[in-house]
Amino acid sequence: MYPTLFPWGIGGFESERICKLSFGAQAKSLLDLHDPSFRRHWSFIFVVANIKQRRAIHLRSQLAFRSRDFDWFSRIIQDVDAETVKRVSEHLAAGGSRNTLSRDEGLVFNLLKQCELLLVRVPGAKAVMNRARADIRSYVGEFGIFHLFLTLNPKGKYDPNLQVFYGDQTIDINSVAPQLPHPSVRAVRLADDPVAGCDYFHFHVAAVFQYLFGWDVRAQTITPSGGILVRLSAYFMVKEHTMRGKLHGHVLLLLDGGLNPRALRQKMQADPEFNLCYLDFFDDLIHHHLPDAQTNPTEAPSTTTGKTRVPREERAPDPANPNYREVFEQDHRLLGELLQRHVCRAVRFKGGRIPCRFLFPHEVGEEPSCDASTNSINLRIKDPNVNWHYPTLLVATRHNHDLKSVHSGKRRAAAAAFITSYATKSDETPTNQVAMINTVFQRLEQQDDVDIATKSLLTRCIMQFG
Known part of the structure; x- marks a missing residue:
């Protein structure tokens, strides 16, 4: 070989x-x-x-089903035939409820409960997802409920660093606007060397945490000075492959000294000054709008041999530059229009969702507010079609991200479920599993092997899942 x-x-x-x-x-x-x-x-x-x-x-796997239950389960499985499983599969596929199933049809779910493997050490398994949720609960128990939900979407095709990881020694990474190969060449390089793409992703994420968030990656602790998000007490991150074949990450961020939802609302209601400071902090941190266009924009070098400027291929502006504020605002506007402006493409309607699954356009709100009657905290939304983002993070990383503040326990639970289930791309819904069990029974019927042993039957069902 x-x-x-x-x-x-x-x-x-x-x-x-x-x-x-x-x-x-x-x-x-x-x-x-x-x-x-x-x-x-x-x-x-x-x-x-x-x-x-x-x-x-x-x-590293074993059946969750125990040998002591074989006799009990064998008696139940005798009442389940291929026709019953097929009927339940069609009922669920048509959107039917489990509550409307008969007693015999309900036995199918007894089979489903036993078709599980203990796969805690197998990447991508359902047990790994359950362990991730347990880890999140442990973080919450130790540090409190998380406060920010961040999605990082680095795109190596536009980053000069990826070309260095690929082995291109002609790239001047110290230049404000490095001269890069043609976009098609960069795309081929990324597809040709996926290891370079993975190395670039981990390097980029480590740099974001080290130099922007003030998190010491090696010591796994916050630095004394903190970072652009004040001080972190902890974070939890999962990475995944997107439909476009690149890596991105979902991150739960826990701020040092942050309050849990109930304590937060009680303090906001009792202390008007704290209420104002809290809203101002998040209004400055998370933007739902872009700067207005400048009448005399500051000149910036082009990244290509042509006349068209590609800001996401450039380096971030130097804070020591006397015109730093003007250049920053211009980059924020250009990068925001290119990367943070929401466009409803086909992926936004994934799963047959109508309207857009991200609920764009959002309702405009001119000022941040706290509604005491509903206990809701609403941040300012000036542009209904711009993703939530942090300008400093956008200009520094030159790629799309999504940053949301989480003010309620329900939203935090939803984010925790999302980060563990969405990242594993698990399709193990009851409807899909019953359909796969139906496939097993149909094959057994064709092979005239209906009286198969219980353990072998469970194994076949599980292998159909995998």
Whole structure:
């Protein structure tokens, strides 16, 4: 296998060595080599990842179903036939409720409850998602409920740093406007070297936390001076692949000294000055509008050989520049129009949602307010079609992000559920699972193997899920 990567089979995986080398450690070292042959091979990464995933499933998983329940479950399963499962599957697919099922049809869900694996150490498994939720609850118990929900969307195609990770030594990263290859060349490079794309993503996120949020990445603690979001007490982040094949991250941010929802509302109602300061803080932090166009914009160098300026390919303005404020406002406006202005594309209606699943356009509100009658906190919205964002973060990173403040316990619970379920892209809904169990029964019926043992039946159902 792979004769061009391992000539004569020398240096392959799990070969006889004086010093033992695990499959995972060797794969990681091969992808980190200066020689790009492994990381740019058209199938090597996918085969290695598939082997690791299959081994994890087979070696680190077990049925949640216990042997002591076999006799009880065997008696129940005898009352479930292929026709019943098919009927339940069609009923749920048509939008029917579980409450309208008969007793015999309800037995299908007893089978469903037993079709579970304990896969805590298998990436992407449902158990991993449940563990992430448990971790979030632990963070909340230790530091309090989180206050900000951030989505980072770095796009390496436009960042000069990715070209450096790819190995291009002609890029001058100290230049305000580095000269980059043609966009099509950059896109091919990103597709050709996914390891460089992953390395760039982790480097970028670490830089954001280290130099913007004031979080010491190595020591895993906040620096004494803090960052642009004042001081963090903790954070929880998951990363995922988007439909466009790039990485982005969802982050729960816990601010040092932040109050829980009930204590916050009590203090806002009792202290008008605190109420005003709280609203001013978040109004300054999170914007739902862009600066007005300048009549005499400050000149900035172009990033390309042509005349068109591409601001997201440039470096952030230097605070030591005497015209820093003017350049910052101009970059904020240009980047905001390009990256933060909402456009309802097809992905916004994913899952058949009508209207836009992000509820754009938002209702305009000229001033931030706190409604004591409904206990709702409403931030200022001047432009109904601009995403919530922090100007300093936008201008510094040069890519899209979404920053929301979370003022209620329900919204924080929803964000915690979103960050754990959306990131794993789990399709294990009851409707889908019953449909897959139906597939198992149909195959057994075709093979005339209806009297199959209980454990084997459960295994087949689970393998259908996976």
